[in-house]
Amino acid sequence: MSTGYYIYEAIPVTELLGGRLEKYGVRDAQSPNATDNSKCLTDGEDNYLWAYGNPVDCFTRYLPNRYPGFILQSIATEFGVEIYSEHDLIDAAEEGAEAPKPWYMPGKKPTSEEIARLRADWRVECEALDQERERLWAKWQQEREAAG
Numbered sequence: 001m002s003t004g005y006y007i008y009e010a011i012p013v014t015e016l017l018g019g020r021l022e023k024y025g026v027r028d029a030q031s032p033n034a035t036d037n038s039k040c041l042t043d044g045e046d047n048y049l050w051a052y053g054n055p056v057d058c059f060t061r062y063l064p065n066r067y068p069g070f071i072l073q074s075i076a077t078e079f080g081v082e083i084y085s086e087h088d089l090i091d092a093a094e095e096g097a098e099a100p101k102p103w104y105m106p107g108k109k110p111t112s113e114e115i116a117r118l119r120a121d122w123r124v125e126c127e128a129l130d131q132e133r134e135r136l137w138a139k140w141q142q143e144r145e146a147a148g
Contacts, residue, residue, distance in 0.1 A: 001063045004086040005072060005103065010055035011079050013039065024074035024115055043070050045123060059083070067129055069104075070122040076104040 017028050017039060029048060031040035039051045049068035050060045059075075061068045076083050082102035089100050110118060 003061045005059040005061070006084045006086070006089065007057055007059075007081045009079075009081050010053060010057040011075075011081065012055045013051070013053075015079070016041075016051060016056050016075070020078050021074055023112065024070070024078070025119060026071050026074050041068075041071050043068075043074075043119075043122075045070075045119075045126065047071060047126065067126050069125075070119065072104045073107070076102075077107045077109065080106045082106070 013036075021027065021041070024043070026041055026043050028034075029040040029042040034040055037052060037054050039056075041049045041051060046066050047068050047070065048061075048065035049071045050062065052058050052060065059068075059072065072083050075081065083104040084100055085103040088103055
């Protein structure tokens with residue numbers, strides 16, 4: 001399973017990986033599967049996001065690569081781009097909407113203290129999502145066993 005994210009203003013790979021995201025703790029994951037047109041980003045918290053194109057015009061989150069929301073929001077804020085989920089694009093097309101709403105929007109550039117607070121909040125959110133996933137997995141296994 002995967003989720004695609006798209007931007008309308010491409011970002012040169014040299015800029016995406018050129019150090020601007022380091023203040024957020026986002027960096028190149030140095031994946032052995034990376035190519036000139038595909039790079040893997042991480043926030044150092046076991047969250048990963050693949051960037052595609054040169055210049056980059058789309059991103060993909062693959063399971064089980066956890067939750068790339070902090071990475072995507074960092075990109076939106078640092079590069080001033082709106083990021084759209086593939087689901088939003090499909091929903092807007094099906095509903096006949098003129099334009100989809102972006103999933104991640106640029107915000108004001110945070111201070112290092114604000115980034116630390118955002119990272120801490122994101123860490124707590126990821127832990128809650130992991131706990132919910134584990135709870136649902138256990139429930140599914142119990143229902144499966146009960147069904148025989």
